[in-house]
Amino acid sequence: MTAGMNEQEMALRAAAEIRDGDCVNLGIGMPTMVLDCIPPDKTVFFHTENGLLGMGGFAPQGTAHPDLVDAGKQPVTYIRGASFFASDLSFAMLRGGHIDLAIMGAYQVSEKGDLANWTAPGMLPSIGGAMDIAAGVKRIVVLMSHTTRDGQPKIVRQLSYPPTGFACVSLIITNLCVIEVTHTGLLLKELAHGVSAGDVIKNTGAGLILPEKS
Amino acid sequence: MTAGMNEQEMALRAAAEIRDGDCVNLGIGMPTMVLDCIPPDKTVFFHTENGLLGMGGFAPQGTAHPDLVDAGKQPVTYIRGASFFASDLSFAMLRGGHIDLAIMGAYQVSEKGDLANWTAPGMLPSIGGAMDIAAGVKRIVVLMSHTTRDGQPKIVRQLSYPPTGFACVSLIITNLCVIEVTHTGLLLKELAHGVSAGDVIKNTGAGLILPEKS
Amino acid sequence: MITKAFGGSLGAIHDVGDGAIIMFGGFGLAGIPQNLIRALYEKGTKDLTVISNNPGSRLGDSEYGLAPLFQAGRVKKYIGSYPTATRSFKTLYEAGKVELELVPQGTLAERIRAKGAGIGGFYVRTGAGTPLAEGKESRIINGEQYIFEMPLGADFAFVKAYRGDTYGNLVYRYTGANFNPAMAMAAGVTIAEVEELVEPGVLDPHAIHTPGIFVHRILKGERYDRWYE
Amino acid sequence: MITKAFGGSLGAIHDVGDGAIIMFGGFGLAGIPQNLIRALYEKGTKDLTVISNNPGSRLGDSEYGLAPLFQAGRVKKYIGSYPTATRSFKTLYEAGKVELELVPQGTLAERIRAKGAGIGGFYVRTGAGTPLAEGKESRIINGEQYIFEMPLGADFAFVKAYRGDTYGNLVYRYTGANFNPAMAMAAGVTIAEVEELVEPGVLDPHAIHTPGIFVHRILKGERYDRWYE
Numbered sequence: 001m002t003a004g005m006n007e008q009e010m011a012l013r014a015a016a017e018i019r020d021g022d023c024v025n026l027g028i029g030m031p032t033m034v035l036d037c038i039p040p041d042k043t044v045f046f047h048t049e050n051g052l053l054g055m056g057g058f059a060p061q062g063t064a065h066p067d068l069v070d071a072g073k074q075p076v077t078y079i080r081g082a083s084f085f086a087s088d089l090s091f092a093m094l095r096g097g098h099i100d101l102a103i104m105g106a107y108q109v110s111e112k113g114d115l116a117n118w119t120a121p122g123m124l125p126s127i128g129g130a131m132d133i134a135a136g137v138k139r140i141v142v143l144m145s146h147t148t149r150d151g152q153p154k155i156v157r158q159l160s161y162p163p164t165g166f167a168c169v170s171l172i173i174t175n176l177c178v179i180e181v182t183h184t185g186l187l188l189k190e191l192a193h194g195v196s197a198g199d200v201i202k203n204t205g206a207g208l209i210l211p212e213k214s
Numbered sequence: 215m216t217a218g219m220n221e222q223e224m225a226l227r228a229a230a231e232i233r234d235g236d237c238v239n240l241g242i243g244m245p246t247m248v249l250d251c252i253p254p255d256k257t258v259f260f261h262t263e264n265g266l267l268g269m270g271g272f273a274p275q276g277t278a279h280p281d282l283v284d285a286g287k288q289p290v291t292y293i294r295g296a297s298f299f300a301s302d303l304s305f306a307m308l309r310g311g312h313i314d315l316a317i318m319g320a321y322q323v324s325e326k327g328d329l330a331n332w333t334a335p336g337m338l339p340s341i342g343g344a345m346d347i348a349a350g351v352k353r354i355v356v357l358m359s360h361t362t363r364d365g366q367p368k369i370v371r372q373l374s375y376p377p378t379g380f381a382c383v384s385l386i387i388t389n390l391c392v393i394e395v396t397h398t399g400l401l402l403k404e405l406a407h408g409v410s411a412g413d414v415i416k417n418t419g420a421g422l423i424l425p426e427k428s
Numbered sequence: 429m430i431t432k433a434f435g436g437s438l439g440a441i442h443d444v445g446d447g448a449i450i451m452f453g454g455f456g457l458a459g460i461p462q463n464l465i466r467a468l469y470e471k472g473t474k475d476l477t478v479i480s481n482n483p484g485s486r487l488g489d490s491e492y493g494l495a496p497l498f499q500a501g502r503v504k505k506y507i508g509s510y511p512t513a514t515r516s517f518k519t520l521y522e523a524g525k526v527e528l529e530l531v532p533q534g535t536l537a538e539r540i541r542a543k544g545a546g547i548g549g550f551y552v553r554t555g556a557g558t559p560l561a562e563g564k565e566s567r568i569i570n571g572e573q574y575i576f577e578m579p580l581g582a583d584f585a586f587v588k589a590y591r592g593d594t595y596g597n598l599v600y601r602y603t604g605a606n607f608n609p610a611m612a613m614a615a616g617v618t619i620a621e622v623e624e625l626v627e628p629g630v631l632d633p634h635a636i637h638t639p640g641i642f643v644h645r646i647l648k649g650e651r652y653d654r655w656y657e
Numbered sequence: 658m659i660t661k662a663f664g665g666s667l668g669a670i671h672d673v674g675d676g677a678i679i680m681f682g683g684f685g686l687a688g689i690p691q692n693l694i695r696a697l698y699e700k701g702t703k704d705l706t707v708i709s710n711n712p713g714s715r716l717g718d719s720e721y722g723l724a725p726l727f728q729a730g731r732v733k734k735y736i737g738s739y740p741t742a743t744r745s746f747k748t749l750y751e752a753g754k755v756e757l758e759l760v761p762q763g764t765l766a767e768r769i770r771a772k773g774a775g776i777g778g779f780y781v782r783t784g785a786g787t788p789l790a791e792g793k794e795s796r797i798i799n800g801e802q803y804i805f806e807m808p809l810g811a812d813f814a815f816v817k818a819y820r821g822d823t824y825g826n827l828v829y830r831y832t833g834a835n836f837n838p839a840m841a842m843a844a845g846v847t848i849a850e851v852e853e854l855v856e857p858g859v860l861d862p863h864a865i866h867t868p869g870i871f872v873h874r875i876l877k878g879e880r881y882d883r884w885y886e
Contacts, residue, residue, distance in 0.1 A: 020430055021430040023641050043429050043430045045595075045640070045641065047641075048832070049762065049763075050684040050685075050687065050832045050835050051684075051832045051834050051835050052831075052832050053639050053640070053641055054633070064885035065831060065883075065885075066686050066687060066882075066883050066884050066885060067687045067688055067819070067829075067830050067831040067832060067833035068687070068831035068832055068833075069684070069685055069686075069687045069832055073684075073685035073686070073687075073714065075885055078633065078831075080628045080629030081593060081595040081597065081628025081629055081640070082633045083597055083633050083636040083639040083640070084633050084634050084636075084829070084830075084831055084832060084834060085636075085639060085834065086766075086829075086834040086835060086836070086837070086838040086839060086866070087684070087710075087762070087763075087765075087766040087834075087835045087836050087839065088545075088766040088767060088769075088770045088838070088839045089639075090763075090766075091545075091762065091763030091766050091767065092541075092544060092545035092546065092613065093639075093641055094546075094763060095545060095546030095547075095763055095767075095781065095782070095783060096543075096544050096545050096546035096613060097546060098544075098613070098641050098642060099641075124740060124741055124746075124747050124750055124751070125740075125741075125759055126738070126739045126740055126741040126742070126759075127738050127739070127759055127760075127761050127762070127789065128738050128739050128761075128762050129738070129761070129762040129763060130761075131761040131763075131764075131783045131784045131787065131789065132761050132762060132763030132764070132783045134783075135546070135781070135782040135783040135784070135785070136546050136763075136782070136783070162787065162788050163786065163787050164787065165787070166786055234659055235659040237870050257658050257659045259824075259869070259870065261870075262603070263533065263534070264455040264456075264458065264603050264606050265455075265603045265605055265606050266602075266603050267868050267869070267870055268862070278656035279602060279654075279656075280457050280458060280653075280654050280655050280656060281458045281459055281590070281600075281601050281602040281603060281604035282458070282602035282603055282604075283455070283456055283457075283458045283603055287455075287456035287457070287458075287485065289656055292602075292862065294857045294858030295822060295824040295826065295857025295858055295869070296862045297826055297862050297865040297868040297869070298600070298601075298602055298603060298605060298862050298863050298865075299605065299865075299868060300537075300600075300605040300606060300607070300608070300609040300610060300637070301455070301481075301533070301534075301536075301537040301605075301606045301607050301610065302537040302538060302540075302541045302609070302610045302774075303868075304534075304537075305533065305534030305537050305538065305774075306770075306773055306774035306775065306842065307868075307870055308534060308775075309534055309538075309552065309553070309554060309774060309775030309776075310772075310773050310774045310775035310842060311775060312773075312842070312870050312871060313870075338511060338512055338517075338518050338521055338522070339511075339512075339530055340509070340510045340511055340512040340513070340530075341509050341510070341530055341531075341532050341533070341560065342509050342510050342532075342533050343509070343532070343533040343534060344532075345532040345534075345535075345554045345555045345558065345560065346532050346533060346534030346535070346554045348554075349552070349553040349554040349555070349556070349775070350534075350553070350554070350775050376558065376559050377557065377558050378558065379558075380557055538774070538776070542779070545767070546781065546782070547767070547779050547780065547781060548779070548780035548781065548782070548796070548798040548799075548801075548803040549779065549780050549798060549803075550771070550776050550777070550778065550779040550780070551776065551777035551778050551779070552775065552776060552777065553775070553777070567777070569777040569778060570777075572777075574777040574778075599863070600863070601863065602863075632864070634828070634829070634830065634831075634864065635861070635863065635864035
């Protein structure tokens with residue numbers, strides 16, 4: 001077994017942040033894996049900003065409908081008790097603080113919980129709903145690899161990528177660990193199997209508060 | 215036959231301002247009489263700001279439903295092709311300029327088309343939707359008696375009552391005449407049966423432009 | 429499976445305390461949460477700030493809806509568009525026993541929606557230059573005068589729908605929607621009473637007016653007066 | 658009895674001229690007015706300003722929706738939230754052949770609704786302090802930073818609904834509503850294509866998403882591609 005969590009384990013860990021009855025927005029990419037990680041005794045209302053509360057999983061082969069997609073334009077299903085609505089109401093839910101939790105990918109997170117996940121210098125920029133979510137959702141969980149492909153830290157003192165929002169991230173789940181953003185700094189809450197605090201510190205571009213030894 | 219129009223004739227005259235297919239908001243009181251003045255070959259969408267486009271007439275005895283009322287809280291009916299909606303969307307229709315015509319009562323109208331129809335000095339004020347209508351509806355027709363009960367002119371140089379809106383009235387229909395508000399002043403367009411231009415001038419508190427003799 | 433259902437009106441408002449700011453849906457008697465209002469009256473809660481289009485309704489010589497709360501002196505401030513709907517409000521107001529914030533009806537709906545939609549404030553032409561614009565910031569936009577309006581929220585929203593499910597999804601009937609959908613979005617706790625309470629999946633997901641996300645508690649109303657013959 | 662029905666897409670867009678500002682409903686391929694877009698392409702209209710969440714959609718190696726209008730060089734400016742949805746936009750943008758105004762998705766929806774609702778402008782927290790706030794007025798409201806956003810309208814809105822009637826009442830299906838309802842409110846002329854066109858009275862008046870007042874022309878779409886197997 002290699003050290004650290006794989007994507008499936010990270011999605012399961014993110015799913016553990018969801019309480020029964022929560023309304024949850026999932027970013028495109030890895031966060032959508034959380035859809036399949038909800039135990040059957042929990043009712044979760046997945047919100048997709050293009051106009052659905054109560055998204056089910058991805059549509060099984062042969063059942064896709066072009067008018068029934070998620071924010072990543074993938075065909076999806078919906079649960080009993082779901083509702084469909086327009087973008088203006090959907091973003092009222094996000095901006096107005098009605099969504100309990102958003103799980104998003106990120107390019108960078110700062111030690112203050114600032115988030116960069118929409119564009120990189122030199123890229124044609126696209127924003128979608130990321131800034132609306134950053135501005136409005138009560139609790140944001142970032143799900144990302146701990147470092148870039150070439151080994152650079154993504155958790156940093158200050159963002160070098162264009163910001164999506166400020167002081168908005170509550171929790172960071174990476175392949176190496178789980179970090180809570182607190183008022184006094186980044187608290188290293190959990191280590192993935194086979195990962196040491198030293199491994200995390202080495203791969204992190206910001207100071208970390210280590211938990212008290214128990 | 216007494217000189218001037220009675221309320222029924224005034225309502226009929228106001229109805230003549232409505233084009234086929236128009237969306238029309240009717241104020242409470244005398245303007246609601248316009249509901250019964252639409253010829254059967256015309257389709258008119260009556261709007262009531264509490265959330266109905268396509269109001270029919272008043273509800274016949276025994277058919278009233280407490281959840282189906284007009285802006286004056288009177289039980290009403292609805293036509294085929296009607297739609298129900300919430301107050302926020304209903305006022306978006308008014309404020310956003312989507313309603314073609316509003317027919318309202320008034321305490322005073324000024325020579326610039328300023329409107330006073332919500333409160334009088336010393337009264338407990340109520341406003342309802344009057345200011346939203348004055349601010350947003352393309353064309354406002356005022357339907358009112360030419361003078362107050364004690365004979366004071368209601369068409370005046372400047373409002374002495376608190377204003378509802380400014381330069382918003384297009385046409386004034388009274389028991390004595392029909393007056394168009396133009397950029398150069400109040401144009402006396404039509405005289406009611408048995409009424410002379412002199413009668414109107416005597417009972418009007420603002421200058422009038424008389425039509426060219428034909 | 430979660431449920432937001434409560435057994436009755438009194439239970440659903442158990443934590444509404446003195447001094448609460450409460451929004452009440454309804455226009456006249458259409459779409460008013462009559463059971464929640466009755467429960468609040470029975471509970472004796474006082475020093476209320478009431479946000480509602482009307483402070484009750486008059487039919488013949490009787491006054492209904494919110495009027496008993498005003499008559500019993502439970503309301504210290506009223507925010508709405510049409511206070512003259514009842515004689516009881518007029519009497520209290522003239523005696524200096526209730527404070528009034530008068531808001532144009534469309535601005536009232538939009539301020540409430542703004543609170544629910546996370547809008548920090550907005551500009552409207554409605555009321556510009558009139559006595560209701562006094563003290564408000566004014567701005568010229570594209571050559572026209574606008575005034576600045578702030579969002580309006582509350583501790584609780586009491587709303588009424590025709591049907592609802594145990595997830596809090598709501599469907600209104602006729603003109604019974606009025607202020608209910610906007611208010612449902614704008615309060616810390618939204619409590620909905622419905623004539624029919626059904627299981628999730630019964631309501632058409634395309635025809636839900638208020639998605640359950642906005643509703644925290646739901647109950648079947650005990651009794652619906654119809655008022656008209 | 659009046660009717661807003663047109664016989665086909667080309668007839669319904671007869672007066673859309675070069676230089677027009679047009680809003681297109683849809684999110685990805687969901688709820689896009691595909692027949693009106695095809696007709697506009699056939700008509701050859703150019704120098705367009707396009708307002709739409711995406712400038713088309715990519716599936717496998719092909720691009721659909723608005724993409725052919727961009728590929729044919731008909732668009733001079735694009736206002737939306739997700740331009741990277743197509744390679745054709747990226748190519749044009751990098752060659753300096755199309756102007757881009759990037760707007761956060763929720764702000765885009767709200768600016769369009771504001772235009773339709775007669776709101777002169779509003780404040781949101783979305784984007785405050787980021788590169789997308791550059792040049793925008795900023796204000797502290799209740800201790801938080803907001804930025805000022807202006808309404809966004811168009812000469813024409815091309816929208817797509819599942820069903821509609823000849824009075825222009827519209828009903829959407831699944832997530833096919835998205836930007837269509839707000840755009841229907843915000844244009845000088847709103848043209849709706851529907852899969853089923855029915856007589857007034859067929860649609861449930863409680864379940865109409867876009868009341869006919871916002872729709873000036875309506876037609877049954879000639880052909881609906883489904884894209885997915």
